[in-house]
Amino acid sequence: MKIKFITFILLLSSSLSYSQTKLADKFFENYGYVKAIELYEKAVENGDKSAHVLTRLGDAYYNNSISDKAVYWYGEALKEHKNIEAEYIYKYIQSLRSIGNYEEADKWFKELSDAQKGDSRLKGYNPDEVDLLEKFTSKNDGIVVTLENVPFNTENSDFGGYVSNNILYYASAKADDKKLYSWNKEPFLDLFQVEIIEEGPKMSFGSPTELASYKVNTDYHEASVAITNDGKTLYFTRDNVNKRNRLNYDKEGTTHLKIYKAILIDGQWTEATELPFNDDKFSTGHPALSPDNTTLYFVSDREGGIGQTDIYSVSINEDGTYGTPENLGPEINTEGREMFPFVSKDNTLYFSSDGHLNLGLLDIFKSDILKYDVPGAVENLGTPFNSGYDDFAFYIDNVTGIGYFSSNRPGGKGGDDIYAFNMNECSQKLNGTAREFKTNNILADVKVQLIDVTGKVIEEVVTLEDGSYTFDVDCNKTYTIVGTKPDYKEDQKSIKTTDENEKAHVVDLLLTPLIKDNQIVINPIFFDFDKWNIRTDAQYELENIVDVMRKHPDMVIKIESHTDSRGRDKYNLKLSDRRAKSTRDYILSRGIHPSRIESALGFGETQLLNKCSNGVKCSEEEHQLNRRSYFYILDQTEK
Template structure:
């Protein structure tokens, strides 16, 4: 007898172990991570520390942004199992970085790289250039508004730069200048224009005035590409290599190379005292100056010997009037092709143009964090900054996300035009009303969560007095909106945002009330034929009973189990009673005190709700109406 009792307990324990894990899975798959974590932890306590359970526990916390608890369970999984999906290693690395444990993160990063290098996806990564190329045509996630500036002319206009609310650029618009035979346009001058904010967030550029460097020969000299020091007293710019008479100097091949010059601002506001920088040369070009945010480094472009390609980006230190030795930025930036037009933003990001990296055609604009991280990679900015034509001379204000770039793309006003832009994350609004499904009345104070495609909860809010909720969401994303409220069953809706900024997506949520008069009403719970074990799908429904009783700590209920008329009366009575008591035991196992369940009784087929009694032919659906469990509230509902 004792052996039989022990066997029964062990069997029952095993059943509950399996049941809880499956129920936890159902909650996890429905984004109920708190409930899933609770059930997974109980499963661990009962002896199941499988990889599935440990990693699901980690994910339950990770998706709720609880990195500390996520790290705990991921660490246990990584310690216990040698072969594990590398995605869990990656998530563990992320949790360590989040908590500042960089040494631990780096340790696992080595293993992650080793595993991924042996991964079959390596071939896919090699082939991903095609997909990357396609993605460059239309960068998702950003709403970038661009405009062709009013100051553009039928000639070449490029090289935008902003300082002290003045807009500097190069232009060939002065038809009094000599004609440059390369493009049959006048030689370039540097201009300064007014900047005026507009209501649409863009800036209006107007009233360009040519900067007059005294003593310049107007016949055959280009001037372009400006960089100004933070104190506003020094300007670096590009000019043809000239002699003391300001005449262009040509090398043996008949080329007048570019040089960088320095000008000083005078008390009257004019620029003068032009000085050629010491690292220029007669037989190579040096141009396109750009300053670091602290003004201690000057970046430039040159085709001098010792580079990696046709033109490379270099840097040189500045100490007052003294300049260091030019240093090539190396193969992380420079290629066998052309690297040109560097610009260093306020956040120390390096932007430049190149035709040596994966691009849409000709020069594209790229960015890199190489000035902060020597191992940083180069990233193509994609459309709309880049096109199949030359795109170059990028400038951005990190604070306003406004900027400019130059391009010779079609439908411009001249050979090169300057485009203004303002970049903002492409956002949409997901909104809806939370209602009581039975009464169709709005539900206030319901919890609503926005869940991304990976299952991570990215935002949470509560419904208003009128049942309304609203989320800001990214464009071109798949989301799930989940609504919850005490005494109600959850409801969720899938939402797909588009690529149209500020468009609204509607997802109304209808929560099913669990309390109906004096009864807790859930979906039917099913048992296997001739069985009374609690299946996972039944346990999932019974968790609604658990939630209601937890929300009402003084509630007392009784359980009734009913069958249809098929089978003998005595058999149905016994079977329903066993199922009622099995249901009672499940609630006990979930922490519901014994005194809160007054009784659990099976009534067999003695309380049918329709005409389908013995001998009456009925459909499966009609018989189903009689197979039910009832949870009647005796007290404590308020």
């Protein structure tokens, strides 16, 4: 007998835990995380330490940004179960980092990396299995890029925009130069400058002027500028010319490129001098400076390189001398051409290459190798920066998101054109008004939550006196908006934003009052045929009763339950009474004191709402109208 009793208790506990978990799941899936947490934790108290419950607890806290609690429950899940999905390990790592426990986070990051070995998502794309245009077409990740072919481009080549002190420096083969370059029958390149009058969506510029002739510009090529932070030292690329302004050739009859330096004195550039690591036997060009001006990056085809042209670095010493050039290595350089390096203020390396996987010819890439001094992935910038043509000479102010690059893509004014770009976060607005269902009355003080597709609460606001609310949201995202207010049934709406910048979406919320006259009104509670146990969907509705009674601690109610006319009268009376008492018992199980429910009675089919009495043929909908429960408020004296 004792064994049977213990077995009965265990079965009952298991049943309660299962019921709580199912109900918690329903609240979780509807973003009711606070209620879900309460129910999941109750399930744990009753002995349910399944991976499902523990990770759901972690997720509920994680989605509400309560990192310390998320750490605890994800940690419990990892202690109790060996094969936890990588998704939860990742969230555990993020939560650990959030509370500053980097050591533990690093430990689990290694665990995650080991567990994910062989996962194709962690490997690079196979170019034989991928549509490169699709791969490198920029997906809308919340950024809008606008391009503008700058107004001072000519019908010849213009490229290499670089900004210093609000002046844009670039190279141009202006048509009024009589000497032509034999390679493309265009004039030789000279360096020009133009004042930037206005930046932003509408760019405007002054009139371009050529830098002082024969101090910087010669009869041959000059291009690719880098200027120190103080604006006093100019590095640039020039053809190898002698003091008589004639080209120098090597034994094979080739003239190479060299990097030169000029100093600004009294507003004028001095005579340019070449750098000591140039050579007549190979080319050195395309200078770029580190943000602190202590390192110069450049391109060269010198002996010992990896490919046709490689990117190198050389230290600039305090006394003005230079260190030994060093190849940036195989993470950056390939057997092809790496050219036009640029280092942004945040120490990101940008460059062009035809050796890394690209859309064709030169593409623009970026790498964090200079930030962390360790090998890292090289990322193709994708469209609209890259095309199937040459795309190069990238410059960006990473604070403003404004920059320039060059391309010979179709639709330009000449051979190579300079394009200005502006990178802005694509944003939209969600706004609406909270009202009362049916009456359409304005509802102030409604808590409105913005929830992303992972279920995480992104932001929370309260409606103003006019019932209004507003969220700033990202483009091309799906959100759920949930509105809650004490004594009201919540309302939730879903919305998918578009890719149109600054578009506004109107999402109104309609909340249904739970208290109407002398009743608490909820959706119908359904029972299985001939049963009186409280189903999960009924529990979900009854939680509204629990919430109202918690909000009003002196409220006393009575419960009435009714059936339709089908079945014997006496049986229906007993069945409705059992259902009323099951309803009462569930509410009491949620911590409501028994004194607050005066009675729970069944009235069977004695109080039908329509004609559907015994022997009358009615539809299922008509019978359903008679199957109902009432929750009458008897006392609501507030202390």
